[in-house]
Amino acid sequence: MDDQLSIERGCCAKSAGTCAKLEVYDWLDDVVNKSGDDDIIEVRFKNTRKDYYKNVNNLKLKSGDIIAVEASPGHDIGLVTLTGALVKHQMKKHKVTMINGELRKVYRKAKSVDIDKWREAMSLEHQTMIESRKIAADLRLNMKIGDVEYQGDRTKAIFYYIADERVDFRQLIRVLADTFRIRIEMKQIGARQEAGRIGGIGPCGRELCCATWIGNFVSVTTNAARYQEISLNPQKLAGQCGKLKCCLNFEVDAYIDAQRDFPPSNIPLESEEGRFYFQKADVFNRTLYYTSNSSSVSGPVAVSVERAKEIIRLNKRGKKVEKVADRIVEVKTTQNKGFEDVIPQESLTRFDEPKPRHRKKKKRFTKNKSSRPPRNKK
Structure with a gap:
């Protein structure tokens, strides 16, 4: 076993x-x-x-x-x-x-002889990878050898490498064959495949999807983040492989389906109060937020999708609505007021304070007078 x-x-x-x-x-x-x-x-x-x-x-x-x-x-x-x-x-x-x-x-x-020979070959893989990286560096090749896999009979090895550009590794194959006395096969992999081989923990706290269940990698673009109203921050959108996270594609279809009947975001809303520009959208609540100034981020107006489409239709006819929406959302600005212990029971010094001693009061049990037998009067 x-x-x-x-x-x-x-x-x-x-x-x-x-x-x-x-x-x-x-x-x-x-x-x-x-x-x-x-x-x-x-x-x-x-x-x-x-x-x-x-x-x-x-x-x-x-x-x-x-x-x-x-x-x-x-x-x-x-x-x-x-x-x-x-x-x-x-x-x-x-x-x-x-x-x-x-x-x-x-x-x-x-x-048993085959298994022993196979184990011996597997024990050489890590050292072979380290030496092959040194050889590639001496030849000044712009590539990285990520892993080595020996064949069971130890006559051949597969070298997995990563390269951004086309690499001429003919000289590398000759040097590796003379050094290790085996047949060489070079196989190029991507950054996502390498991350799946190495493994790790993602920012969600779980093991990487590419290391657990993803077998076929689909291209991820920034359009997936735009559909989901995610800020285009490269540091947060990139995974451990340096590429866009694969999980950006998991829910993008639901967002695309929910936004099929949304009005175009580049069309402003005309009203008697002024012109309102699109700022952001709450996709699944079907709510659009507009501001009176394209550069303003305060005082957004919440408009439903149906109401926005109706206003656009009226604007195309040359009509202006009296009000864009009846509900105005206030954006609260947070100020740094310093540290405040809002949960006193979690204070770090709570164990240093002496606890008050409470004396337990003894309960007096009184008998029910109705249960007493009547006294004989003389």
């Missing part, structure tokens, strides 16, 4: 959340498969790498088995994550392309 856990940790990245991202729940596990689709299995490797192989030897495999699979060249070691009819659905979801119309083969269940 301990060996199995250590192997699973080896398949995953160093962050705890990446393992959960690669797991698949087999909801067809208790269904008897009669279609004969058991010949293809899903295998998980280190980091976010998965692949699909054909079980040509009809081995009895289940989720969690460590197997040796075909590689180019040699063989690789991975962990079975999914079997059965659900594998083809996963292949369709991830748009898997076959090599020459065929999938690679499953050789056998991993032997």
Whole structure:
């Protein structure tokens, strides 16, 4: 059992959340498969790498088995994550392309010799990454090597790198091959993928979404922040990867749907009181705020969406309304009055003050006079 856990940790990245991202729940596990689709299995490797192989030897495999699979060249070691009819659905979801119309083969269940050699290769990955970074710096290449993954038979390694521009790393491949005596494969990743591999805690207090469940990264633009009426502050909108936060896209569709019938914000409202300019919007309350001066931030007027559309229609006809809205929202300005202990029970010196001693009064229990027996009068 301990060996199995250590192997699973080896398949995953160093962050705890990446393992959960690669797991698949087999909801067809208790269904008897009669279609004969058991010949293809899903295998998980280190980091976010998965692949699909054909079980040509009809081995009895289940989720969690460590197997040796075909590689180019040699063989690789991975962990079975999914079997059965659900594998083809996963292949369709991830748009898997076959090599020459065929999938690679499953050789056998991993032997103890294979696992020992694989562990030895994994122990060299960190040191190899450090040395390869020094080599890239000596060659003056504008790139960063973020991770290294050895193949199970230790004949090949994948170097994951980040680069803003196109990099000519042909000389780097020659130096790395001569230094480590292995075949080299370079694979470029983005800043979001690197953050997902490293992991961390976001400003929300939870683990990064890219390290826990996001597999496909969608481009995020500043329009998502504009639709949600968020201030365009680069320090607050950027995540740990330096790019815009992925969570900006989570609720933007709801904001877009809610603003479909909103009037344009660049059209002022004409009234007998003057001209009012758009300032901000409360999207889900369907309230728009206008000010009498485009540069003023005090005394906004709250106008409903329907009322604003009605005023715009009247303005197009050349008519002016008497009042834009009946309700005026006052903006309260806060002044720095210094520190004030508004919660005295949470004072830091509350334990230093002596507590008053209260004497407990003894309760006197009096008997009910009605329950006493009557006295005999002489």
